[in-house]
Amino acid sequence: MNFKRWALGAAVLLSAGTLANCSQILGEAAQGDGITTAMLVGADADSANWISHGRTYSEQRYSPLDGVNRENVGQLGLAWYADMDTGRGQEATPLVIDGRLYLTTAWSKVKAFDATTGEKLWEYDPKVPGETAVKACCDVVNRGLAAYGDKLFFGTLDGRLIALDRESGKPLWEKVTVDQSKSYTITGAPRVIDDKIIIGNGGAEFGVRGYVAAYSPDDGEELWKFYTVPEGGDPKDAPAYLQKAAETWNMDVLGASDAIGGGGTVWDSMAYDPELDLLYVGVGNGSPWNRAYRSPGKDGTGEGDNLYLSSIVAIRPKTGEYVWHYQTTPGETWDFTATQHIILADMEIDGKPRKVLMQAPKNGFFYVIDRETGKFISAKPYVSVNWASGIDPVTGRPIENPETRVDKTGKPALVTPGALGGHNWHPMAYSPNEKLVYIPAFEAGMMYAPEANWKPDTARGFNVGFNLGAGDLPPDGGFRKQVAGSLRGMLVAWDPVAQKARWTVEHPGPWNGGLLATGGGLVFQGTTGSEFNAYDAGTGEKLWSFAAQTGVVAPPVTYTVNGEQYVAVLAGWGGAYALSVDGDLINRKAPVRNISRLLVFKLGGTAKLPPEPALSELPLDPPPSTASPEVIAVGQAKYGRYCAVCHAPGAVGSTVLPDLRRAGSLESAAAWSAVVEGGALKDNGMASFAGSLSKAEIEAIRAYVIKRANEDKALETSEKIARK
Ligand code: CA
Numbered sequence: 001m002n003f004k005r006w007a008l009g010a011a012v013l014l015s016a017g018t019l020a021n022c023s024q025i026l027g028e029a030a031q032g033d034g035i036t037t038a039m040l041v042g043a044d045a046d047s048a049n050w051i052s053h054g055r056t057y058s059e060q061r062y063s064p065l066d067g068v069n070r071e072n073v074g075q076l077g078l079a080w081y082a083d084m085d086t087g088r089g090q091e092a093t094p095l096v097i098d099g100r101l102y103l104t105t106a107w108s109k110v111k112a113f114d115a116t117t118g119e120k121l122w123e124y125d126p127k128v129p130g131e132t133a134v135k136a137c138c139d140v141v142n143r144g145l146a147a148y149g150d151k152l153f154f155g156t157l158d159g160r161l162i163a164l165d166r167e168s169g170k171p172l173w174e175k176v177t178v179d180q181s182k183s184y185t186i187t188g189a190p191r192v193i194d195d196k197i198i199i200g201n202g203g204a205e206f207g208v209r210g211y212v213a214a215y216s217p218d219d220g221e222e223l224w225k226f227y228t229v230p231e232g233g234d235p236k237d238a239p240a241y242l243q244k245a246a247e248t249w250n251m252d253v254l255g256a257s258d259a260i261g262g263g264g265t266v267w268d269s270m271a272y273d274p275e276l277d278l279l280y281v282g283v284g285n286g287s288p289w290n291r292a293y294r295s296p297g298k299d300g301t302g303e304g305d306n307l308y309l310s311s312i313v314a315i316r317p318k319t320g321e322y323v324w325h326y327q328t329t330p331g332e333t334w335d336f337t338a339t340q341h342i343i344l345a346d347m348e349i350d351g352k353p354r355k356v357l358m359q360a361p362k363n364g365f366f367y368v369i370d371r372e373t374g375k376f377i378s379a380k381p382y383v384s385v386n387w388a389s390g391i392d393p394v395t396g397r398p399i400e401n402p403e404t405r406v407d408k409t410g411k412p413a414l415v416t417p418g419a420l421g422g423h424n425w426h427p428m429a430y431s432p433n434e435k436l437v438y439i440p441a442f443e444a445g446m447m448y449a450p451e452a453n454w455k456p457d458t459a460r461g462f463n464v465g466f467n468l469g470a471g472d473l474p475p476d477g478g479f480r481k482q483v484a485g486s487l488r489g490m491l492v493a494w495d496p497v498a499q500k501a502r503w504t505v506e507h508p509g510p511w512n513g514g515l516l517a518t519g520g521g522l523v524f525q526g527t528t529g530s531e532f533n534a535y536d537a538g539t540g541e542k543l544w545s546f547a548a549q550t551g552v553v554a555p556p557v558t559y560t561v562n563g564e565q566y567v568a569v570l571a572g573w574g575g576a577y578a579l580s581v582d583g584d585l586i587n588r589k590a591p592v593r594n595i596s597r598l599l600v601f602k603l604g605g606t607a608k609l610p611p612e613p614a615l616s617e618l619p620l621d622p623p624p625s626t627a628s629p630e631v632i633a634v635g636q637a638k639y640g641r642y643c644a645v646c647h648a649p650g651a652v653g654s655t656v657l658p659d660l661r662r663a664g665s666l667e668s669a670a671a672w673s674a675v676v677e678g679g680a681l682k683d684n685g686m687a688s689f690a691g692s693l694s695k696a697e698i699e700a701i702r703a704y705v706i707k708r709a710n711e712d713k714a715l716e717t718s719e720k721i722a723r724k
Pocket residue numbers: 137204205284285335337
């Protein structure tokens with residue numbers, strides 16, 4: 001990094017009083033080109049670069065750059081683009097350091113570009129085995145890198161932490177951070193704090209026990225590990241914070257099988273306050289989801305808060321020591337993670353300056369928490385919510401609607417938000433000028449149906465403790481359109497002090513891109529409508545739009561090279577919603593597809609994308625449905641548990657992964673079995689299910705998909721007739 005620019009940044013930093021130790025800053029900066037702790041602490045003053053995942057430790061994703069602004073954003077044009085070599089979801093935040101742009105793609109690959117010309121400098125493929133995809137709840141995505149010294153660090157889907165030489169892209173070391181015999185995955189970006197690489201992992205749908213850990217940047221040695229849930233059994237030798245957690249669980253059931261590992265994975269959000277020296281992590285859902293199975297009480301329904309699920313936990317980054325926690329959803333049962341983006345900011349509330357932490361977790365409430373103490377300040381719903389009527393201002397606990405808590409038996413419940421949340425992993429942004437948090441929010445309720453005799457499967461499949469096959473929509477075009485119409489996606493500009501929306505922009509559907517706010521008074525966001533847009537940060541007026549040809553879910557970044565400002569975003573539809581959406585009905589007008597590509601813009605940019613490729617779709621032409629209703633029912637239940645997470649509930653087919661209704665192998669039991677049992681397509685991500693499904697069950701799934709394909713063919717025919 002250029003010393004003069006850095007010294008200027010350091011001066012701004014010192015005048016702001018963020019760090020008192022001058023010799024520490026200048027001493028480290030003088031060491032050369034590597035990224036130092038002081039640079040990471042002072043990242044806000046370095047507007048040219050984007051050196052850390054959320055740009056700064058506060059994770060505000062606000063850049064002070066104003067070269068592109070409200071007045072001139074209409075002249076923004078494509079400077080260059082680069083096609084990616086994977087056709088899956090792209091969720092990464094690029095890093096930019098001294099004119100070079102680094103990013104990760106699906107399948108945990110890394111690429112480096114000249115940030116002005118788009119020339120590819122190097123690429124690195126960690127060769128994640130294709131069948132690892134079966135361990136991923138939410139596509140084979142990766143959300144980014146960390147830079148420190150002259151190295152880059154990233155996690156792989158199969159749980160490795162890898163260090164690359166930033167100049168050459170050559171691997172320096174790799175460390176397996178998980179038990180690879182279990183369904184752990186890494187999709188999140190590491191952070192570097194105090195000379196340590198911090199990374200968690202995912203897998204709470206598959207029975208794992210969550211943790212976050214710190215590793216040495218020199219060789220990957222593990223420095224500390226912080227489990228978020230107790231181990232099960234007698235907790236007497238556990239650390240004090242886990243003994244406290246043990247009082248909130250059924251410790252006989254917890255850990256009784258691999259599939260009841262408790263969950264609580266730390267798969268995405270982290271933030272750091274250098275003054276308080278606190279690392280904040282967001283903790284995920286329970287494993288299984290259904291608390292009645294995860295932590296049963298005496299009467300067979302669920303019991304206990306199950307700490308530290310769905311919590312924000314403050315940790316001392318030097319030691320991994322617990323400091324405080326705030327639990328957003330006690331005893332969670334709906335997959336209500338608190339792994340969503342955490343933003344730190346200072347603001348005046350009720351006439352007093354407060355150091356706050358803000359989060360819009362899946363459960364639909366926007367929280368403002370005191371980040372010194374973990375004390376609740378306020379929370380209000382940022383989307384429609386029916387599982388709780390509000391948050392008690394004294395206790396900070398939700399006021400639950402008992403009808404939405406589905407146990408082992410009884411009625412199913414339509415719950416809002418659903419398991420995808422009111423907001424998922426897509427980063428928010430905070431503008432200190434507008435004092436607004438921009439939330440990529442959406443509404444997609446979910447039916448939670450009890451399953452009376454659920455049994456964990458320690459090898460494969462969704463271990464959630466609900467009947468996922470029961471949520472199929474009936475083959476009724478009108479009803480399905482009604483459901484599709486109830487889905488909403490929006491950009492919400494949220495006033496965290498008043499706890500209400502100042503303005504809202506509606507999008508064509510859920511699952512829109514992460515956000516960037518700038519000093520030019522702009523908010524940038526990609527959409528499920530295959531656009532990349534700039535909005536007025538104060539009013540939400542759309543000021544500029546680019547036809548991206550693909551759904552954009554990743555968050556943009558901005559940087560300068562030689563004083564010229566660029567805006568970059570990785571485009572490419574995918575992730576949990578993209579794999580579970582009804583591709584036919586919701587996307588019929590404008591199918592959202594995956595064209596994975598980095599898009600980079602500047603004022604006056606004149607590059608053009610190649611013409612959009614024509615849509616090609618296999619015909620819906622299944623063999624006749626001849627299986628008995630009993631066989632089809634077995635197939636439906638097994639499909640719900642083992643197949644729906646990637647191939648969509650009801651076998652409706654996404655536009656990212658193969659639509660099974662149109663699969664050639666539907667015609668032949670042998671061809672179907674070669675894939676599902678034999679693992680013929682494992683290198684593409686379709687693992688063998690031989691250990692989890694019997695031959696008869698595999699054939700029953702084929703019968704179910706044939707039945708669904710025939711229903712939808714009839715629907716298509718009747719709609720064609722109706723249109724004539
Ligand atoms: Ca989850």
